[in-house]
Amino acid sequence: MSILLLDVDGTLIDSLPGIQRGFRHTLDQLDWPHPDQEFTDHIAGPPMETTLRSLGMSPAMAQEGLGIYLEYTRRGGWADATSFPGMLDLLRRWKSEGLTLATATSKGEAFARLILEREGFLEHIDFLGAAQEDGPRRHKSAVIDHVLSTNGWRVDTSDILMVGDRSHDIEGAAEHGIDTVAVAWGYGTPVEWASAARTAHTPEDLEGIVHDWLATRG
Known part of the structure; x- marks a missing residue:
């Protein structure tokens, strides 16, 4: 085999366009500042909570952010x-x-x-x-x-x-x-x-x- x-x-x-839009939506919902474009261009791949933690979020906030991101994806972000x-x-x-x-x-x-x-x-x-x-x-x-x-x-x-x-x-x-x-x-x-x-x-x-x-x- x-x-x-x-x-x-x-x-x-x-899938980067949809992931980026979901990421920015998540940051806006959390009232968290957006990182520079270079950072955002490389967010596809790792779990979203890992990316959010790398911005300095606490584990609890990163999990909240994951929930926001997944809801955005369920509402149609997956298709982008x-x-x-x-x-x-x-x-x-x-x-x-x-x-x-x-x-x-x-x-x-x-x-x-x-x-x-x-x-x-x-x-x-x-x-x-x-x-x-x-x-x-x-x-x-x-x-x-x-x-x-x-x-x-x-x-x-x-x-x-x-x-x-x-x-x-x-x-x-x-x-x-x-x-x-x-x-x-x-x-x-x-x-x-x-x-x-x-x-x-x-x-x-x-x-x-x-x-x-x-x-x-x-």
Whole structure:
């Protein structure tokens, strides 16, 4: 079995516009000053409460902010996103080649399902691994553990490859002994990608990297 763990935000889906609007709405509701644009350009990926804590909020206020953000997302913010060009076709090819595909996203499970279904990805995904909107499974390592445990994929880690765009994808996978291919069209930086096994700059580049990975496994 060859398994690809796929991040969603910044890898399959360009969700930054909706995340930014929800983030700013949350700050306004909390009467908290907005950070600069550079900060806001890199908020997609980690759990929202982690981002809010990084602004100096207390744990209690960050949890209140998470609730505000999730309510904004439920009211339609989840739909403010589009798929990255070329990624849906790539998933179709991977499935036709017999790869097992699972998401491993810090996005809430219901929101991930909605956007992946609308954009046509869901039918090609064998298992939807996502964070809990109201529960302990929030960080990437916990999501990956959920994916592996639920499916009984406690296999040789050389059988699994993570694809993501941020440092938390790389670090979360590494906690399970899994290598990551960083994708440069997402929201990360070259500094973040430096710790990945490889970096893909286009979907075609990613397809070649996965092909090489499969070849090394025989």
